[in-house]
Amino acid sequence: MDESLIPLKSGSPRHEQISSWIRDQIEQKILGADDQLRSEKQLGQQFSVSRITVRRALQTLESEGLIYKRQGLGSFVQGSRVRPGLVQLTDFVEEMTAAGLRAHSEVLLFEAEQPAKKVMRALGLTDGQKVLRLDRLRFGDGEPIAFDRTWLPAMYARLLDDSDLASETIYTILERDFDIPIKRGRFRIEAVNAPNDVAGHLNIPWGRALLVIERTSYSEKGQPVYFQQRYYRCDRVAYELEVDSGQGTDRNTSLGYPLMQFEPVFKRA
Numbered sequence: 001m002d003e004s005l006i007p008l009k010s011g012s013p014r015h016e017q018i019s020s021w022i023r024d025q026i027e028q029k030i031l032g033a034d035d036q037l038r039s040e041k042q043l044g045q046q047f048s049v050s051r052i053t054v055r056r057a058l059q060t061l062e063s064e065g066l067i068y069k070r071q072g073l074g075s076f077v078q079g080s081r082v083r084p085g086l087v088q089l090t091d092f093v094e095e096m097t098a099a100g101l102r103a104h105s106e107v108l109l110f111e112a113e114q115p116a117k118k119v120m121r122a123l124g125l126t127d128g129q130k131v132l133r134l135d136r137l138r139f140g141d142g143e144p145i146a147f148d149r150t151w152l153p154a155m156y157a158r159l160l161d162d163s164d165l166a167s168e169t170i171y172t173i174l175e176r177d178f179d180i181p182i183k184r185g186r187f188r189i190e191a192v193n194a195p196n197d198v199a200g201h202l203n204i205p206w207g208r209a210l211l212v213i214e215r216t217s218y219s220e221k222g223q224p225v226y227f228q229q230r231y232y233r234c235d236r237v238a239y240e241l242e243v244d245s246g247q248g249t250d251r252n253t254s255l256g257y258p259l260m261q262f263e264p265v266f267k268r269a
Helices: 014-027 040-047 051-063 092-098 117-123 154-160 170-178 196-202
Strands: 067-070 074-077 103-113 131-140 143-153 182-193 209-219 224-233 237-243 259-266
Touching: 014 040, 014 051, 014 170, 040 051, 051 067, 051 074, 092 103, 092 259, 117 143, 117 209, 117 224, 131 154, 143 154, 143 196, 154 170, 170 182, 170 224, 196 224
Parallel strands: none
Antiparallel strands: 067 074, 103 131, 131 143, 143 224, 182 209, 209 224, 237 259
């Protein structure tokens, strides 16, 4: 593997650029089956990033079946590609890009407020603690697709003061600028009738059915980073899932089939 310093570009998460570079090394046969990758410390020096960022890049490659780890030895190139068994966490821009749509956002509200009980429970807050509330209208190819309402505790909210939240996601800003990757998410998905204010922003009649996704996102240390409600227009998005019993798996198992993919499918206007 090339050991010279490799500069990273601005505008995309550093861990994605690192995993992409290593992936190219594997696909171009520069790294072969069972070749050992450089250590996390060495890769961090090579890309001028923290070990946390390197670790996340390696976790991506491991989930794709491109590398494997040996306890105490490091990471190695997988001999044959294994289908991933993880559902990946993605943000709005990544979803739009995957769908071939141009994403942008409009910030409607950015201010502190006293949170409702539901928000306090999700973020693990106590009475009297205020949060930052961020409302954004989300567009795909210039058409409103979703409305986001996000709440952040003060310790994370202050990191966003000088950020361009109209063009960048919280996910990207925290990862790139502060080395705070989002490692886990808890989701709830249900159909609701559109609240009056949300309906107005999405250019739909009041009371029309919307798909709302509630998400609590957690840091690597398990701390709640933000709680979000995203309202999707049902005429513009649906969710598809794929399950796979896996080779050699007993189809009669009471555990059911592993969830391989769960992703939004966007419809053009």
